[in-house]
Amino acid sequence: MKMLKRYKRTDVRNALLRDITVTYAKPFFGNKGEKISKHTLTLKFVPLRQRDLHNELMNLRKQLFAHTDLTYKNPKVANWSSEKRRWFPMSFRGYDYSSLNKRIDEIVNLISSVQDELRKKTKEIENNF
Numbered sequence: 001m002k003m004l005k006r007y008k009r010t011d012v013r014n015a016l017l018r019d020i021t022v023t024y025a026k027p028f029f030g031n032k033g034e035k036i037s038k039h040t041l042t043l044k045f046v047p048l049r050q051r052d053l054h055n056e057l058m059n060l061r062k063q064l065f066a067h068t069d070l071t072y073k074n075p076k077v078a079n080w081s082s083e084k085r086r087w088f089p090m091s092f093r094g095y096d097y098s099s100l101n102k103r104i105d106e107i108v109n110l111i112s113s114v115q116d117e118l119r120k121k122t123k124e125i126e127n128n129f
Helices: 002-006 010-029 048-065 104-127
Strands: none
Touching (some): 010 048, 010 104, 048 104
């Protein structure tokens, strides 16, 4: 997030926003561990007032940034063929990063809120040892 504030180039900012979204969302999708079969953060770590943004980031990760869902990309095939040449170009739905760029402060607040909740839970667990 700190790097994002330094860069003005749109392509760099978009790549950073994509990677921030993927990194933020990954723990909520879970992963496999050696001693515990699945580690997953639950929604209880996300404040209610920030759930809409959280859900938006989760969907972006799941459908576009970490995976490419056909339903999101909505591909369309055109037939531009002529008598001399067969030609079938394809178009895909893109993503307008400007909406994420406008919400950087909200995203920083969301990440900080979840991090604070994780720290509280970690401290609680440590105190029980």
